[in-house]
Amino acid sequence: MSHEHHPPALKMGLPIPNAKLGMWLFLGTEIMFFTAFIGSYIVLYFGSVDANGRSAWPTDTHVTHINILAGGLNTFILIVSSYFVVVAHEAMTLKDFVKARKFLWMTFALACVFLGIKSYEYYGKIHYDILPGHIPETAEQSVHKFQNNLSDTLDRKLNDLIPGDAPLHVKQLEVPTALQDAEGERLIQLKAYSALHSEFLKIREAISADKLSMEQAKVKLKQLQENDTYGHIVSGLRVYDPIVYGNLFSSTYFLMTGFHAIHVIVGMLLFGAALAVGTSLDEKWTDWVENSGLYWHFVDLVWIFLFPLLYIIPGNIGQ
Amino acid sequence: MDHAHDDSHPHVNYFGVFIALCICTAISVAFDLIEISPILLVGLVLAIALAKALFVMTYFMHLKFEGRWKFVVLAPTAVLAVGLMIALAPDMAMHYYTMDTPQSKMVVVTHGGDGHHSEEGDEGHHAEEEHASPSSSH
Amino acid sequence: MSSIAATAGSSDHGHSAHGEDRLALLKAVPFWSTDHKVIGIQFLLTTILMLMVGGALALGVRWQLSFPWENMPILGALFANAGGQVSPEFYTMLFTMHATVMIFLVIIPVLAGAFGNFLIPLMIGADDMAFPILNALSYWIMWPAAFCFAASMVFNDGLGPNAGPAAGWTSYPALSAIPEAAPGSGWAQFWWLLGVTLVGVSSMMGSVNYMTTIINMRAPGLTLFRMPMTIWGMFITAILQAFALPVLTAAGFMLMADRVFGTCFFVPSGLVVNNAAPTVGGGQTLLWQHLFWFYSHPAVYIMVLPAMGMVSDMLSCMCRKPLFGYKPMVYSLAAIAGLGFIVWGHHMFISGMNPALGMTFMVSTIMIALPSAVKVFNWIGTIWGGRPVFNVVFLNCVAFISMFIVGGLSGIFMAAVPVDIYIHDTYFIVAHFHYVLFGATLFGVFGAIQFWYPKMFGRYMSEGWGKLHFFLSFAGFNGTFFPMHLLGVAGMPRRYADPYLYPYLEHLLPLNQFMTLSACVMGFAQFILIGNIILSWFFGKKAGRNPWNANGLEWTAPSPPGHGNFDIPPIVYRGPYEYSHPDRESDFWPQTEPPEAPKPVPQQDPEPAPA
Amino acid sequence: MKWFWCCFFTFWPILAVIVCLASPSLGWWFPGASASPLGERIDDLFYMILIISAITFIGTQAGLAYVLFRGAADTDKDPSHKAWFSHGSHELEVIWSVVPAFILLFIALYQMDVWAEYRVKDAFPQQKMRSVLERLGQERDEDSSLALAEVTARQFEWRIRYPGFDPETGDLLPLMPEPQATDLYAVNDLHLPSSSPVMINLKTMDVQHSFFLPELRIKQDAVPGLVIPIWLEANEQRTYQLLCAELCGWGHYKMKARFVAESEEDFLDYLHRLHEEQNYDRVENSEDVAAE
Ligand code: HEA
């Protein structure tokens, strides 16, 4: 690490160790890194206008599945962990390494909790398919997405029923013969499949003729789901409402929180290194803990800004 | 958690700072729950975020006890960070030229959601409806 | 070669015992070493190799421009199929990779990587960098980056006319963001972006390291305003890197995500590209340009400031005269850097930017000529009344000044927005940046190689070959790039695989052929440089500690310095430019010489036993 | 040897100046005098900067040559004589920062008008553009667009959309932002009235392109997702080159098109011709087609 060769009296430069100075400079670069993300987000937010020239950013938390309480909880968790880090560092300077380890462990654990809550939020997004590139932005795209999802479901079912490597259209041709040979549960399944498939063909035709509006698609899907024979196959399907600028929204959301999460993981690695030495943690690690702590506080700082910008403000401004 | 009151070189009441940060967070979340004009809300919430950031930097990151170099390191980044956003705004956030994308030709009507927190509700996205003026571009 | 020749030889003999040492430094080069000198030399050799690669790609470009659609020799047989003909896709790949290699693997690493590494600890009297391991990493990460660039050239259909990144080094979306827009660029563009990110990481590691080292590890007495200009140049460059580069890295991640994960930061919706389905999106393409140039404009100063610093040092030494206006030089360096952050929009004047921004950026851009003017005049002032030694170092420095003036003045044309309406994206731009990048920076680097070579390897480089190299490079350079101004005025657009499709450009073919010829001369002249570097390891005249009778700290260390650099920890008493002090007998006054010295000692060389 | 190098560094700027002076006559210069009033003003600005920078260039290179020669002469005269020990001069620094500062500021401010006229929408010659449209007999209301055509770039061609004629009155319709049934289309062939300012809307279907008319000194990028208005005014009735100046893929170099500036009557005729071609339904030929 730092070489202190010259007698301190003759030392030029700043009265702080190289490692700490380097960490601060690195944090400066990190600020610019997140500035690019956050700045892009802010300008894109305002720049995503509709015909009225106003920002049409999706802000409704029901639509975006932004969970303000989860975000708030995560803010709280990071603050607690930041606090634990200072306590741990203080313990290090006081040579109370047992206490330092205890608090480092707690920080580490809190980081895990943070990531857990984050994954829960991600899971919600994935569940509602709020993923970049997946979101319909017009009613037309919604209907198409419905068609694609239905078709995928059918394909999956077909593959279940007729295993093998043959291409789908070949399997499709085998369905009538399979129907004749089948009996019992398999027969029921096959019947359900082919009934659904013929429904699908009608739907597809209607869509390509532009005759199925989104509302009609919803009704149609409901009918399908209520059907006794094949309702269970499509029970998981949904006609997704379009979200204008939803793709851009989810792009920025995942970008910012994703890179923040990567930073959290890096922080965990830093603490993990100090924890990995176990009971032999000693004053040689004080600088390490201090600098990892600085880094960790920075991660906290980023979140402190992400929380209002991503969660609170959009969630309230739209109404 | 009173053991935080150990005295080390800079005398900081870390626990106090911690409580302050928690209160700030709570206030932010509270703003979400009460009715308040959006502009006020943005201002207040950002002010609180700034306050929190300053707390973390001055006490947790010990900037209060560092020499003047802290300004030399932090001032340029702060200026550049704000400057970059300001410079992006005229192009990205306001549009001098007319936009020509499907979204920018729609009229988005938001039927403001009734409440806030029906988390991950059972139905899909349900509150927002768009009346896309039939996208005639192609 | 008056005063230098007179004393330089005298210290030769004492150091012949260092032969072992000398090779030790070189032998470490292929391996992992954390010694800053080894890393510096590693960088230097790598970048010279890359210069040849980038140059070969440039010659490919030149071939197509002077013999359009004719089978290309050598390179054509190697790369392009279809019988060695340059296809338009291949041409795009050629200039994209030419620029990429030259900028990311030659100019930036040779300045910051090679000379920054080698010189910073030596010139500030430190034993090594602040973070030696990080430093070594910043070199070795260049190789994965180079690998990514190489991969980007060979991906897809293998080596062939359809392979390679196809969006220029500026990589503007939507061309770079939508794979269908450039068939064949599929994964290539991704690899390219990954490569850029990796060099970015490398530079970032370097810059934090340099800043820490320069701030915190200076020798006692070396106050900020006693630092040599080289150190100032490196320091300010490191600051630029540190604060501008992360933005490009961030933007690079966004563009990569657009290509790979379906995000849409730079992809507006509803684009119909290559008859594919309309894009789903919502982003804005101009955002990339802003973020890209927010880095890449400061980056062009990253590519020149260290060279400016080195030239200042070399000039002062070669003219045996203090640097004219040291403080104005430092301030102007800082001013260039500061202004450099607020001018990026001049690359976007006609890109559909808000016109009000255009005006703002025009004023700031033109004003950046001011600190540059101060520098130019001060360099001339340094030679003025000096006693120049017309050696290779000096010649390259003068070429630097002369070429920088040309490149800078053409910058003024482009900075004037109305004029830029016409000359934007024509060869005028190409002329401009080759003048500043090759004409200024590379000539500065050639000089620097000659100047610090004795410190690196303990031997002089050959003057004769050096002069020949200089002459051919200079003539070839101007023959290649000066006519580009005229092509630009004639309205020849850049990045055209076949400009002669347009009647009003047809008559420019002979001129282009002349330029290609000159480029070959310039290109083959580089073999002389390489030969000179290699042969001088073995046959060069041996050099002592201070072969040029220079003042800097690096000259008080052995040549080449051993591990830990200084055998006597240096203490600094004065600035680095006290040449020809009237009260002294010798015409130089090393920074480390104590002022109370009873008698001026001409040759400060205590001859310590080598370790 | 040193005299050689002194001459060398003196010689090349002289050569450069000679080449520059000779190049217009060798054809290595602007593609003809500017064919538009705005272009003329751009050329004037270019020449102004050329003169300023030529003076600077000659001045600095001469200064460089002078100090080189003087240095060489000094070392010749008295080899033991030391260099001038000077750390600089405060007065000189002030002079050579203040003088360029004024020159540069002047250059910057002097450009503003032309730029504003070219790019700032409010500074467009709207009155003139309106009167052209009136002369063409376009039915106008106050807020219909001033643009006479819409140019859409795509890999690798230019698509042009003109407003069509009113089926009832036969009058020229205004250009609508969205395509209309009456619109007229052409590819790589832009016709516009000459001798008065006309406006077009520039768009792109795919990636970024740039609309470049070298003879008129006009260039503007077409940005995905934006409609950018450009106005132009061709002095002469003739055909001009239209190129793409922004890298847009492998075929960037071949986005060749022409711009025909013609009289207003010819322009209307052209539109009528387009109208007929487009509405020509090939009825007579339908049997031949079926027979094949
Ligand atoms: C080392 C690299 C370097 C340097 C130092 C510069 C320096 C400058 N550059 Fe350059 N530039 C590039 C590298 C560089 N540039 C590159 C690579 C590109 C193209 C990228 C791409 O598109 O691929 C580019 C493109 C570029 C453009 C965009 C053109 C376009 O695409 O349309 C512009 C426009 O303003 C510009 C301007 C300037 C100016 C004003 C300076 C000034 O700093 C110059 C200042 C110096 C002087 C002016 C000379 C000395 C001064 C005097 C002798 C005093 C007296 C002078 C006067 C009174 C006029 N540059």
Ligand code: HEA
């Ligand atoms: C530091 C940067 C740098 C350097 C040194 C150079 C050096 C050269 N460049 Fe480069 N150039 C750029 C940076 C640089 N360039 C950039 C940024 C662009 C813009 C790209 C874009 O538009 O995106 C560009 C674009 C560019 C173009 C325009 C392409 C176009 O727009 O269509 C041209 C055309 O002539 C060109 C030519 C040259 C030549 C002849 C050299 C010569 O100086 C090279 C001299 C040759 C050598 C030093 C090597 C000699 C090696 C050999 C002789 C070995 C031969 C071996 C084999 C053939 C096996 N360059």
Ligand code: CUA
């Ligand atoms: Cu279109 Cu280049």
Ligand SMILES: [Cu+2]
């Ligand atoms: Cu620039």
